[in-house]
Amino acid sequence: MTVTLKDVATLAGVSVKTVSNVVNGYAFVKPENRRRVEEALAATGYRPNVGARNLRRGRTGFLALMVPELSIPYFGELAGLVITAAQKRGWSVLIEQTQGTRSRERETLSSLGPHLVDGALVHPEALEAADFPSPGEIPLVMLGEHAVDVPIDHVAIDNVLAAQTAVTHLASLGRTRIAAIGRNPARGTSSQRLAGYRAGLVAAGLSYSDSLVAPAEKWHRSVGAAAMRSLLASAAPPDAVFCFNDLLAIGALRAVAELGLRVPEDVAIVGFDNNEESAFSLPSLTTIAPDKTALAEAAIDLVHRRITGDKGLPPQDIQTPFALEVRESTSGR
Amino acid sequence: MTVTLKDVATLAGVSVKTVSNVVNGYAFVKPENRRRVEEALAATGYRPNVGARNLRRGRTGFLALMVPELSIPYFGELAGLVITAAQKRGWSVLIEQTQGTRSRERETLSSLGPHLVDGALVHPEALEAADFPSPGEIPLVMLGEHAVDVPIDHVAIDNVLAAQTAVTHLASLGRTRIAAIGRNPARGTSSQRLAGYRAGLVAAGLSYSDSLVAPAEKWHRSVGAAAMRSLLASAAPPDAVFCFNDLLAIGALRAVAELGLRVPEDVAIVGFDNNEESAFSLPSLTTIAPDKTALAEAAIDLVHRRITGDKGLPPQDIQTPFALEVRESTSGR
Structure with missing residues (x-):
């Protein structure tokens, strides 16, 4: 019943090593092969044996995502995209809701550590710079506004x-x-x-x-x-x-x-x-x-880079695109 | 910075033991005391030291929630309520998205085990009875339809x-x-x-x-x-x-x-x-x-009962209430 790397490789018409490279997020895969592997991964519903792999690597296999409220559609949609992007790298996502209050955001941040998660994506509303933990604990990516001046990775639109x-x-x-x-x-x-x-x-x-x-x-x-x-x-x-x-x-x-x-x-x-x-x-x-998909993928890529070796990289500030979608509320019918 | 049980007890005007009983989900707390503790928990943003407590109890501290898509507002709202209800018991929630396909639902179910989570809430769309794991692994609560005839806990409206x-x-x-x-x-x-x-x-x-x-x-x-x-x-x-x-x-x-x-x-x-x-x-x-809040709380209560000792309880089938909300699309303005 369980789909193996070999099943995916057969369907994609590539080697097991290529599938493994895609699953592990390595960069040196030909675009065409990557596309075929990703299609085969989707078609077979392959899931890496996360437990075994994480044990081997000393990881928890979890990322945390901190948002104000999932019932707000923006955060529901974004969380869905983050989970999808994280799953491609073999991570499961823990979701923490803060209601956007500083006290809950602070408590959530302080509860996250390497015993619990490999990294965290945080969308703060009210945090101040003093609330952030000292760097070096776990990779932290801030989503949304750059209102707080802290030297951590950050992904947002302008x-x-x-x-x-x-x-x-x-x-x-x-x-x-x-x-x-x-x-x-x-x-x-x-x-x-x-x-x-x-x-x-x-x-x-x-x-x-x-x-x-x-x-x-x-x-x-x-x-x-x-x-x-x-x-x-x-x-x-x-x-x-x-x-x-x-x-x-x-x-x-x-x-x-x-x-x-x-x-x-x-x-x-x-x-x-x-x-x-x-x-x-x-x-x-x-x-x-x-572009919420670009935002979710950029954030997961950043956590992945930090974990797989780019620990010395200076804090990244990535701007993802946006567009004005003109509809009837300004153009009429 | 970290809020302690004692801080919560002082604010609520009750003993530390009472706060502990509420946090641990024990039943024998006076309603008035429970209310005061819950208000104090909310006001202080108290979070149990989950890591230490779980280690002591041999638990992971995680529950899984399996839904088709978080971007569907019903699931975004429900997931938010499940996370809130789980947090009151000291659980963090992992969210798995299946897009409602049988293959993804099956893979997700088979990936969940006691090494990963203490229990799971699953909202299947396409699973069949043969897809369910043998009972006794981890407590599993099915949300939504009772379309599959398997002897596990189930919470839904009629x-x-x-x-x-x-x-x-x-x-x-x-x-x-x-x-x-x-x-x-x-x-x-x-x-x-x-x-x-x-x-x-x-x-x-x-x-x-x-x-x-x-x-x-x-x-x-x-x-x-x-x-x-x-x-x-x-x-x-x-x-x-x-x-x-x-x-x-x-x-x-x-x-x-x-x-x-x-x-x-x-x-x-x-x-x-x-x-x-x-x-x-x-x-x-x-x-x-x-009543989505009732549904989320009933499901978390069931998992909690299973874990804290009611393992011999026969599968529960809990119906939560619903109402017809009459608005303009049938009544006019």
Whole structure:
């Protein structure tokens, strides 16, 4: 029943050694062979005998992934991609949820060590530099914002540029009262997207007004709806809104519709994350689409490099791509 | 920095022994004390020294959770609740994704053993009875459908009754051409919901027609949209649709709107799962709402009972509650 390396090699038409090289993540495999092996791995459902191999290498076979909440679609999608990328290297993934609070994030970080995991991917919301463990314990890769200045590996998109791109798009449609939803001084993500929002206004020759920036402690749909209602109730309501994530934007869409206003005619809306639901909302949501697959794979590659010998490598700062996905909430139907 | 049992006890105003009893999941704690300890645990972010404790007890400190895909909101939400419930007992959770294929599910099951995890929660889609390991290895709890007749612990809602409830609701609104989206003979979930759909039609005095049942291999939004378009293009289109999950229903909503028809006036729609997004769609979605928290906690309780001594207990079959959440997609605004 168990699939062996030999089964995979036979199906792929390559040597067992080549399959082994792919499974172990070595770089010197011809692209064509790598592709055939990866297809055969997927088709056979091969799983390395992790226990035996890890014992041999003195590893646990586990990576930890620390995220705020799996029920937030961005993190559910990202976690799925991380697990897939990790599995290709023979790692199982432990998931730790922090609710994005500093105390839980700190506790989680301090609980991770070489007895438990070979490395960790952490997506902090509120951690400060002093919370990070001294280097050298286990490889740690930070996902998302580079809000904390610590010398560890880091993979993220350029959040300032992405936010600026969203605002520039709204300005290019002739909108002049562009609001923002999602300000939260405790979150690094928020600071970066707010900076991009301001840069976008400046670039478009629009002035910044505090009254157009709505706070949001949690970036949930209900919070986006409440913030939108409050913006629309003001003396000078916005004609466009940049929401710091898609959940806030989905809530904002709903609030606009409940007031009998139209998106995008009365208020154009842009989100951030490109959750799968955003292509199906009514109207569908224009949003910043980070390449989540690239992000997950880059992070796993970094942990793998650290473990397989690049321990002396200086901390890496990898930017993965993003795109503006234009849909009905700004372009109409 | 590290929070101790004593810190928690001081905050809760109880003895260290009481905190220890709560953390270790013993039953004989007064409800009021349990509540105070749980609040203090949450406030302090206390985490048991899992490594030391597990070593003492001969445990790994890990549970496995096997699901098809974390990017499906139901599984993202469920996984989050399982991790939270497991953490209260001092377990970390490894997540394994199978894409719902039998080969991947089988491989995952066979890879789990006492060297790796103390127990596993599995949500199979395609496993057959022969795929299950012999009992006695590690405690295994099956989540979701009871499609496979194996003598292991099982936690689920009554899917047949839930589907019947959805159809009865549509019939009570006077709908007579009630379609179903989601038939997939390879999935136990589908068979049970289809049985409930048929039972609902019978109870309402409506006849079953194959032409009103749309297949769906993957239960994704795009598949629901395509199935809805195909149903609406038929000679005798439906006036209501029961979708086997919320993603299919969200896709169906979108397809109806794209054709210029109205929900619920022209087509009423009911989903299944009560994903968070379903309360915010336009219109919001009437859906079957399983009590996911109860499901996660019942499953963790079962694993805990098995490990702490109830090994001789016969296989348990626990039904957790569900409700019909009536929203705009059937009631209008």
